[in-house]
Amino acid sequence: MVDTSVSGRSVLKNGRRWVIKIGSALLTADGKGLDESGIRSWVAQMAELRNQGVELVLVSSGAIAAGMSRLGWQARPSAMHELQVAAAVGQMGLSQTWQSAFAEHGIETAQVLLTHADLSNRQRYLNARSALSTMLSLGVIPVINENDCVVTDEIRFGDNDTLGALAANLVEADVLVLLTDQDGLFTADPRTNPDAVLVDEKRASDSSLDAMAGEGKGALGRGGMFTKLRASRLAARSGASTVIAGGRIEQVIERLKDGESLGTLLLPDEERTLARKRWLAGHLRMKGRLVLDAGAVRALKEAGSSLLPVGVRGVEGVFQRGEMVACVSPDGAEVARGLVNYSSEQVGKVLGMPSHQMPAVLGFAGEPELVHRDNMVVL
Numbered sequence: 001m002v003d004t005s006v007s008g009r010s011v012l013k014n015g016r017r018w019v020i021k022i023g024s025a026l027l028t029a030d031g032k033g034l035d036e037s038g039i040r041s042w043v044a045q046m047a048e049l050r051n052q053g054v055e056l057v058l059v060s061s062g063a064i065a066a067g068m069s070r071l072g073w074q075a076r077p078s079a080m081h082e083l084q085v086a087a088a089v090g091q092m093g094l095s096q097t098w099q100s101a102f103a104e105h106g107i108e109t110a111q112v113l114l115t116h117a118d119l120s121n122r123q124r125y126l127n128a129r130s131a132l133s134t135m136l137s138l139g140v141i142p143v144i145n146e147n148d149c150v151v152t153d154e155i156r157f158g159d160n161d162t163l164g165a166l167a168a169n170l171v172e173a174d175v176l177v178l179l180t181d182q183d184g185l186f187t188a189d190p191r192t193n194p195d196a197v198l199v200d201e202k203r204a205s206d207s208s209l210d211a212m213a214g215e216g217k218g219a220l221g222r223g224g225m226f227t228k229l230r231a232s233r234l235a236a237r238s239g240a241s242t243v244i245a246g247g248r249i250e251q252v253i254e255r256l257k258d259g260e261s262l263g264t265l266l267l268p269d270e271e272r273t274l275a276r277k278r279w280l281a282g283h284l285r286m287k288g289r290l291v292l293d294a295g296a297v298r299a300l301k302e303a304g305s306s307l308l309p310v311g312v313r314g315v316e317g318v319f320q321r322g323e324m325v326a327c328v329s330p331d332g333a334e335v336a337r338g339l340v341n342y343s344s345e346q347v348g349k350v351l352g353m354p355s356h357q358m359p360a361v362l363g364f365a366g367e368p369e370l371v372h373r374d375n376m377v378v379l
Ligand SMILES: Nc1ncnc2c1ncn2[C@@H]1O[C@H](COP(=O)(O)OP(=O)(O)O)[C@@H](O)[C@H]1O
Pocket: 022, 023, 024, 025, 026, 061, 161, 179, 180, 181, 182, 184, 185, 186, 187, 188, 189, 190, 191, 212, 213, 214, 215, 216, 217, 218, 219, 220, 221, 222, 223, 224, 225, 226
């Protein structure tokens, strides 16, 4: 059997796409507003990573803590509507601070506010995926936070670690970095266990980690190591490796990229393409079929291409954008399956058509592919 496992710090040296999540505990200078000098330092390091050719997505917490400081509130409120107001006020300062710090390095940023529910909806998932990949291709750094005004559970539990993992799944990142106020995952919470030692490297799936992470919670950020470990397992599903590391360690981001043994590295059990194929192949219900011509079958199987309408002869079933369809050969054999960019009704209107004619027929300019290669598994 082929060994598809991955190991070691080389995944950080070689990773081309990173999601970096910076938690409230770090960003907010122990509750006294945003730590602007910390932010400038992380930005300088991220700019350096960008120069080395790494594509970056930033997940930034800290809106509630920043809002509390702007509103002059000393203690974190417990009422949901007050938390939401703090997040909304604080988010203004948060995105402004990131934007101006990145601008000093000539880098554009984009504010992206998401909820977990957005990413479990197939259509919104595809929308977010296509917006984020366009940002990355333009060299814009997406700065993601939870859309706190429309959620309640996530605010209550203060969990942007999960959002970081979902972002890593979404953009198919190689690496998820969770920067926090501790140097990594320790064998027990170092705040209460001075003898605890740092875990260097494990499989994310290793069950011995559960007891270490416990349900410990920080004072400002609230998920503790429990949500970080859970996030690493979620990220592993799309083959990403997670590092939990101390954001105040000098030049931590650059040193991780150089392969230095800092923080805790949690590795996936299998590499990315295999993990994604398993996810696509097993987890979604098929809603319809696209009947391909012989040329399109060859393009998918041999050239690794996306599926364009020009090679599609027929459509069966009723489906919406973002749902799973089978791509079948003229004799009905399944060739591939994937997430479709258009509804069955729209596909029916563009069968056999060159992509550049689609906007005139559909009345809007969408993706040129019916199923993008990245959202497809060839069988
Ligand atoms: N085994 C552990 N190793 C390290 N930190 C732990 C552990 N268990 C619990 N913690 C706690 O997790 C906190 C970090 O999580 P959190 O406050 O949610 O940070 P963030 O805002 O960065 O997500 C630490 O301050 C620490 O007290």
